[in-house]
Amino acid sequence: MAGDWTAQPREAALRREPEPGRLPAEVTGFVGRQRELAELAGLLAAVRLVTVTGPGGVGKSRLALRAAARATGAFPDGTWLVDVSPVQDPILLGHAVLKALRLTDGTARPPLDVLTEQLVGRRLLILLDGCEHLVDACAELAESLLRALPGLRVLATSRAALRTSGEHLLTLAPLPVGPVRPGVLPDAVRLFADRARAVLPSFAVTEANAEAIGLLCRRLDGIPLAVELAAGRLRALSVEQITARLDDRFRLLTGGARTALPRHQTMRTTIGWSHELCTVQERLLWARLSVFAGSFDLEAAEYVCAGEGIAAEDVLDLLAELVAKSVVLREDSAFGVRFRLLDTLREYGGHWLRAAGGEHRPLRRHRDWYLGVATWGEVEWFGPRQAETAERTGLAHTNLRAALEFCLAEPGEEQLALLLAGTLWFYWVGSGHLGEGRHWLDRALSLDREPTEARAKALWVTGYMATLQGDLAAARPALEECRRQAMDTGDDRALAYAVHRQGCAALIGDEPDRAAELFEEALWHYRTIGELNSNVLMAMFELGLAYIFQGDRESGELWFGQARELCEEHGEQWAYAYVLYAMAFSHWLGGDVRPARTLARESVRRNHVFHDLLGIVLGIDLLALLETEPAGPEAPGNLCEARVLQGAAHRIWRTVGTPFMGSRSFFGPHQECAKRARAGLTEQEYEACYAAGTRLDLDAAVSRALGSGGPADGPGPTPGPCSMPPAPAPSPVRNS
Structure with a gap:
């Protein structure tokens, strides 16, 4: 293009890195940072813990991801990204690392012990991204893992150093901002031009506008997020107008703490200026969206954020404007478009929400929405959409955590914490999250001992999960308490579940005769109250196993047959997988090896869909x-x-x-x-x-x-x- 000073070879968007890396592909061009990349590569080759530090918005995550992608070949067991930013409770940091490394653990053991055992002998790189809010926990985790695993290297990003032994720091400065000369563009200007072309495809740095762009980038101190936000304003303003309005915002917002770093003042100004460019309704939506942890869909935003100044039917258009202004990120998923606030922008929105005293309503509506997600998921779990339900619940995982945390921290919400944690039994059990499920249930049960339906449900779910973990010492007291409470309060449903799960404890405790009696009693209760769901089908499968373990194959296979018919009738897949396992076991006992192998393989295949370990x-x-x-x-x-x-x-x-x-x-x-x-x-x-x-x-x-x-x-x-x-x-x- 004639006169275009950026018409030179430049790096396009990255292609997806080859396996065994597990890093997300870049969707925008990576500009500059060649010296920092080389320095970081040298550090990763020489030392075992590197922390990239710098102010918010300076590009720590992008640099670390690019360096990790380039280093993939040196780590045969993978380069793995752990997004720390959605994790608010330090206790859950280990669980987040397990999930990111696809090492989901369901035991009661500390996650650190599981990670140490699972990763022994491996050569891998773990990228802990966004550690500043859990810096102590991240430091402890990194140091413990590095001491135990000689083949591990850790790359962290944080606004503050971890301050742990063996740490090497790479402090990331803003991008170079000048001078601008024909054919020689500073990296900040190159970044502005790259992002500007996403807004205006015909945009180019020319002799006529180069000086104005250089001035703008210098006023932004070369901070990448600030540059990108400014480029997004080209939809409505010229470069000169952007610079003029930015000058106004500097005078308005730099009257804060004189001891704050200039670049921090600049970032706050940039985000504040972006905030000022939003309409009143857009600002209000931005603030309310800050209650979401991780990604969310349009329906969730409409429910949580509508009301008191925002009509539900306006949320879509307002959200689209925030996406256009680079405040909200748009993401594609198997279930349609989802949205996410950058962490820095989420914090900024949260500050305004708290300052206005309006955080309680959206927090409670957020809690209600995700209680609804859990409740509907429990209903949908019994039917042909089980696999989809598991995946949808997985997408909501970080927000479910946030809702649980809110319930546990807010006085008067303890019963809802019990209800939410108990309702999620299908996800804790069916998708391999036994350990985390017990974490939430144990906390909720310790806060409120009132004998309610919610507590009864939490008790039988806790007893069920402890039984599956082989922790009968914890399972039996919880189930007995549930049974006593159910009888005292006349809660027939809780009684049925308590008796059922006591049967599971007896079965695993090698009391098949007693287990069979309890399963028969539970099924009677289920029939009496008209209950039919995956739990009932599991009771049939478990009763059949109890007969098998007593040597009565005929009775066992009758129950397997009934359970299989109901699974096929209702499209149930999860319990069906267990029924297939039991049928395979029975076939082996009868000497029918070929059908046994076919059934067992199908059982494994179906359970793998749900990640049921x-x-x-x-x-x-x-x-x-x-x-x-x-x-x-x-x-x-x-x-x-x-x-x-x-x-x-x-x-x-x-x-x-x-x-x-x-x-x-x-x-x-x-x-x-x-x-x-x-x-x-x-x-x-x-x-x-x-x-x-x-x-x-x-x-x-x-x-x-x-x-x-x-x-x-x-x-x-x-x-x-x-x-x-x-x-x-x-x-x-x-x-x-």
């Missing part, structure tokens, strides 16, 4: 046993593959709780499999194949169990014995 690991352990069975007269079982799957299952069990929930009955298939493998493999093969399985991550373990994996293809080298022809298996031994 317990269902996945039960199925994998059963498939390991089935690998020991002869595939035909001339085809012996694959004992080495069986041990690989057992190793993979062991790793998953450690993230669920006590292996096999501490139950001898559930432990039986594993013992039989190990016995057969030990009899047919050398000691070296027996141990090496197992060790190879422990290196498979969750997705690789599932792929292996479903028959789509080759030799042990998890992280780390594969020992030779796992590719050797398996030794013949001993004769099957069953307890039918």
Whole structure:
């Protein structure tokens, strides 16, 4: 383009980095910072903890993400982004790291212990982004992990240093701002031009406007966020008009603390100026949107933010204006468009909301909306939309946390905290968040002991989750309290659930006779009150298992059949996966190996959709046993593959709780499999194949169990014995 001083080779938007990195692709061009990138690359190669510091809006996250993407090849086990900004409770930092690394844990163990165990032997980079509000917790986490894991490196971004041993700092300055000469543009001007073309495709830095752009960028101190916000104003103003209005705002907003850094004053001025350019309604919406943690959809914004100055039907247009003014980010998801406030802008909006004394109404409406999300999710969980419900609830996870935190911190909200945490049982259990679910429930139960329906529900949910973790010492008192309260208050529904979950505790406690009695009683209660949902179907499956463990396959299969029919009738998938597991187990007991393997694989596949770790690991352990069975007269079982799957299952069990929930009955298939493998493999093969399985991550373990994996293809080298022809298996031994 003639006269365009930016018509020179420049870096376009980044393409997605190759696996095994787990970093988001950049959607806008990365301008400048070559010296800082080189310095950061050198630090990452030489030291184990680097913190990028600097003022808000200076580009710490962008620089760290670009450096991490470039370093991917040095970390065979991945470069992983952990967004710390939505996490408000330091106790939940470990849970957030587990989720970001796809190491969801459901035990009662501290997340730090789980991370240390799961990451041992790995070579990876973790990017902790936005640590300033949890600087002490992030420092403690980083130091503990680095001491325990020699293959780990940590890159952090924070407005303040972590101040922990071994930390190396890279302080990020604003972009260079001048001088502007033909063919030589400072990085701040290049950034302005790049973002301006997103607003006005014909925009160019020319001899006529170069001086004005340079002046504007200097007045903005070269802070990237300020430059980008200014470029967004080109929709309505010329460069000269922007500079003139900015001068007015400087005089207006720099009368604060004289000791504040100029760049901080400039950032506040820039955001404040952007705030001033909004209409009264847009400012009000901006302030109210600050109650959201993470992303939200239009419907949530309409409910939470409408009223007292904003009509519900106006929220869409106002939100679109905030997106156009670069105040709100627009994101695409599987469920349509979602929105998010940048953290700095969210803080600014929150300041104005609090200053106006108007935070309580949107906070309560936010709580009500996400209580509705949980309630509707519980209803939708029983039906053909279960997988979608799990995904939608996952998108709302950070806002659900914020709603729970509000309920626990606000006097008089304790019952709603119990209700919300209890209603989310389907997400805690069905999507692999047992540990976090118990965290919220334990806090809520400790605050309010009034015998209400909400407390009864929280008690049986707590007892249920503790049972699945193998923590019967905590489960039994909670379930007994729920049962006593239900009988005292006449709460028939709570009584049904308490009895049902007491049956689960008896089943896992190796009392199948007692379990069967309790399940029969629970099903009677369910029929009496007209209850039919996933819990009821699980009671049928569990009753069938109780009969199987007593040696009564005929009665067990009758209950499995009833549960399967109801699952298929209502489109239920989650309980169906457990029914399939039970049917596979029963088929194995009857010597029907092929259908058993088909059913077990389908069970694992369905549970993997929900990320239900317990269902996945039960199925994998059963498939390991089935690998020991002869595939035909001339085809012996694959004992080495069986041990690989057992190793993979062991790793998953450690993230669920006590292996096999501490139950001898559930432990039986594993013992039989190990016995057969030990009899047919050398000691070296027996141990090496197992060790190879422990290196498979969750997705690789599932792929292996479903028959789509080759030799042990998890992280780390594969020992030779796992590719050797398996030794013949001993004769099957069953307890039918």
